[in-house]
Amino acid sequence: MNRRFDMVRAAPWLFTLAFLAIWEGSVHILKIPPFFLPPPTLVAKTFVEFWRPIYTNSLFTLSTTMVGFALAVGFGLLLGLVIGWSRTIYAGTYPLMIGFNAIPKVAIVPILVLWFGIGFIPAALTAFLISFFPIVVNVATGLATIEPELEDVLKALGASKLDIMRKIGIPRTLPYFFGSLKIAITLAFVGSVISESIASNHGIGNLMLQAQAQFQVPLVFAGLVALAIEGIVMYWLMAVLERRMTGWAQRSGFAQT
Numbered sequence: 600m601n602r603r604f605d606m607v608r609a610a611p612w613l614f615t616l617a618f619l620a621i622w623e624g625s626v627h628i629l630k631i632p633p634f635f636l637p638p639p640t641l642v643a644k645t646f647v648e649f650w651r652p653i654y655t656n657s658l659f660t661l662s663t664t665m666v667g668f669a670l671a672v673g674f675g676l677l678l679g680l681v682i683g684w685s686r687t688i689y690a691g692t693y694p695l696m697i698g699f700n701a702i703p704k705v706a707i708v709p710i711l712v713l714w715f716g717i718g719f720i721p722a723a724l725t726a727f728l729i730s731f732f733p734i735v736v737n738v739a740t741g742l743a744t745i746e747p748e749l750e751d752v753l754k755a756l757g758a759s760k761l762d763i764m765r766k767i768g769i770p771r772t773l774p775y776f777f778g779s780l781k782i783a784i785t786l787a788f789v790g791s792v793i794s795e796s797i798a799s800n801h802g803i804g805n806l807m808l809q810a811q812a813q814f815q816v817p818l819v820f821a822g823l824v825a826l827a828i829e830g831i832v833m834y835w836l837m838a839v840l841e842r843r844m845t846g847w848a849q850r851s852g853f854a855q856t
Contacts, residue, residue, distance in 0.1 A: 637817040645817035646824060652806060657825045659801040660791050663719055664829075667726025668787040675731040675783070676776065679738025683772070684764065689743050700732045705793050712798040722794040722802060729790035730783040737779035741772030777841040784833045788826060 619639045625631070626638040633641055646653065682689050682696075704725055711721040742764065795804025803822045810818035 634814060634816050637820055641817050642820045642824060645815075646821040649818055649821060653803075653821060653825050656801060656803050656806045656822075657829060659719075660722075660788070660795065660803045660826070661829055663722035663795070663802065664726050664784075664787045664791045664833075666719075666723040667728075667790060668730055668784055670723070670727040671731035671734060671783055671787065672780070674727070675734030675779075676738055678731075679735045679772075679776075680742065680764075680769075682735065683739040683742025683768070686743065689739060693739075696732065696735060704729045704790060705797070708794050708797045711794070717798040717800065719799075719801075721798050722791045725794035726787040726790035729793075730787040733779045733782040733786065734776065737775035738772050741775035742768045744771075774841075774845045777837070777845050780837040781834055781841065784837050785830055788830050788833075792826065 623638045623640060626636055637645075682692050707728060708721060708725055711724050715721055715724070791802065792804035792807075795802030796808045797804075799805050803826055807819050807822040810816075810822065
């Protein structure tokens with residue numbers, strides 16, 4: 600068991616190193632020019648060389664992402680509870696939710712710029728708009744999947760609709776909710792970068808756009824690495840929160856390791 604646990608702990612590092620080694624070797628063997636695909640060593644060198652602008656722009660992206668994510672959590676949780684409260688509301692609003700989610704958020708950014716100007720607010724709102732849908736769907740699904748037989752038994756025992764939702768529905772929804780946070784946080788980064796690349800003078804998205812215009816491809820990849828690091832850290836934090844809050848619902852071998 601300890602050996603298996605150690606292998607699981609080491610697997611992400613081993614796979615990452617193998618991926619970087621294959622990438623580095625392929626670039627040199629195939630003689631791919633750096634302006635097309637820079638090797639990891641050149642990306643790392645660029646990351647160190649431009650660490651200050653990468654750091655400051657990463658903080659801006661992280662702040663817009665977290666503000667948008669916080670709005671998505673609050674609004675998504677509330678809307679999910681409302682939609683999941685009634686099957687009629689669930690059936691009526693679901694097509695609207697799907698239609699809104701199908702709209703490319705990049706098409707909404709110009710509208711946000713028209714309303715709020717360029718900068719922090721459009722980026723945070725884009726992060727919110729692109730990340731709240733998984734939270735709403737998972738919370739509503741958790742509430743809507745309560746067995747009708749269980750509801751009938753509880754009602755026969757004198758439980759009200761509020762009692763059923765509070766004592767059965769909400770606890771049942773927690774695994775869905777905390778699981779959706781891992782999806783939402785990664786989508787929030789996507790929303791922030793989309794807006795920053797279109798309507799901002801700050802952020803990793805803007806930094807990558809400027810680097811692309813100057814054909815600094817290694818800097819573009821360094822920005823991608825910065826985004827990947829932020830996304831991995833935030834995903835890990837959401838996973839830890841999920842295990843702490845809903846460990847009772849995780850029974851598989853993946854949850855135990």
